[in-house]
Amino acid sequence: MSVAGQLLILQLVVFTVVAIVAGALIVVDERRDADEATRRTVTDIAVTAALFPEVAEGLVSPDPKSALQPRAEQIREATGVDFVVIVDPEGIRVTHPVPEQIGLPYTGHTDEARSGTPFTETYTGSLGPSIRTIAPVYDDGTLVGFVSVGVTRERIAENFVRSLPGILGLVAAGLGVTAAGGYLISRRLRRQTLGLNPDQLRRMYEHHDAVLHSIGEGLLVFGTADGSPRVDIVNDEARRLLGLEPVGAVEFDGLPATVRELAVADEARDEVHLTRDRVLVVNSDAVLWNRRRIGTVVTLRDHTELRGVLGELDSVRGFAESLRAQAHESANRLHTIITMVELGRTDEAVAFATQELAVSQHLIDRLTSAVHEPALSALLLGKIDEAAERGVELTVTDDTELGPVPIPARDIVTLVGNLIDNAIDASHASDDPWVEVTVRQENSSMIVEVADSGRGMSPEVLARAMQRGYSTKSEQRGLGLALVVQVVARHGGTLRTEPSLGSMIVAEIPVGGTS
Structure with a gap:
């Protein structure tokens, strides 16, 4: 398989794993945010309901059930919570969405609320697991009961499931964008590597390097960088003929002026170029790709002797x-x-x-x-x-x-x-x-x-x-x-x-x- 194909598959695998992990993290984060939002909602509703005067009056009335059940249901339906339960000081339910549960003991914890502080917990009650808050109700400074407001886990899960398509759509869109980007990168890399696989590229480099250092003629290959010529390749013979350092990078300005001129010339055939000690016969050809010039190849032959x-x-x-x-x-x-x-x-x-x-x-x-x-x-x-x-x-x-x-x-x-x-x-x-x-x-x-x-x-x-x-x-x-x-x-x-x-x-x- 070509380098571009291997890169495309690797990118798709990595992007898919990243997308799945990111989606999972988003789901966990969304679930945590949903729980936190529910806690804030039930706390606000419980504290507000506990401050209603009619709640305190109903708890001290002769018939708390008749006085408070309609009001509790009104609050529940208006706020969209699963239950609004009002409890007397002994912990007996005065109101409940299921009338059969009225008069039975409250199944949550009330100790912290008795001290005057609203208390939020996740607890399994008569309606199943829920996030609930219980707040104390006072009448002229005397504790007369409690208001418990809660949302079941089932309701929270339903709301979360309704938001999943958006999350999954976002993950899918991200995966699609990354796949498209990977394909474009792969296509560009395929053009640059001519569709060759790693073994072919390695062999080509080895052959190229062997030929480059073994040929008897000097060889220079010029490319372009930001519109200016640069030296891409200089073989050993070219370094010797031009008196350059045997190793290291060769700067364009460090070449003889006549050789620099050839980097931008269209063509030269058997031109005579002189250095201090040598007579060189030089040939130059432009390198074209898709009718666009991408560089110049210059060969040097030593005719001094x-x-x-x-x-x-x-x-x-x-x-x-x-x-x-x-x-x-x-x-x-x-x-x-x-x-x-x-x-x-x-x-x-x-x-x-x-x-x-x-x-x-x-x-x-x-x-x-x-x-x-x-x-x-x-x-x-x-x-x-x-x-x-x-x-x-x-x-x-x-x-x-x-x-x-x-x-x-x-x-x-x-x-x-x-x-x-x-x-x-x-x-x-x-x-x-x-x-x-x-x-x-x-x-x-x-x-x-x-x-x-x-x-x-x-x-x-x-x-x-x-x-x-x-x-x-x-x-x-x-x-x-x-x-x-x-x-x-x-x-x-x-x-x-x-x-x-x-x-x-x-x-x-x-x-x-x-x-």
């Missing part, structure tokens, strides 16, 4: 392209020189060969002497050839100079190489594409400036790119810039656009030394 490997592969591919271009160009020059020698023009052949060698050697000598890191020198030389092959003039400025810095060569290559690649791509937006690169040390910082002939990137776009990556090419996700941002952030640097040149990006990383 993959992008690092791809960056290195791009660098190697660039070197290979550069070598191929140089080999192709060297073959052309060599054929030219051989042909000139065969034509007997040896002096021109020597001049042509030494001129090309001098230009290339001058650039190599300048970079190797100015730049301490060999990998950076090789990268710059390779990018010059690659840019030339792609029709872009790439210039390494004369003030390029970089001594020993505490930054891994891999990070330097990633930083400079990706900035140059982006600049080469962007420079094709102009008719005369060019790129200018400067790498230098200044004020204890390593500064990399890359300018190009493209449209440039505004500070707002760069700020967005530092969170999500950016590319001027719609088919790409800006992963090169994402890797640049990570290198800069990892070493505590800054990345900005130069206000004077909209097409220049400047990366500045503290290196702890003085140039």
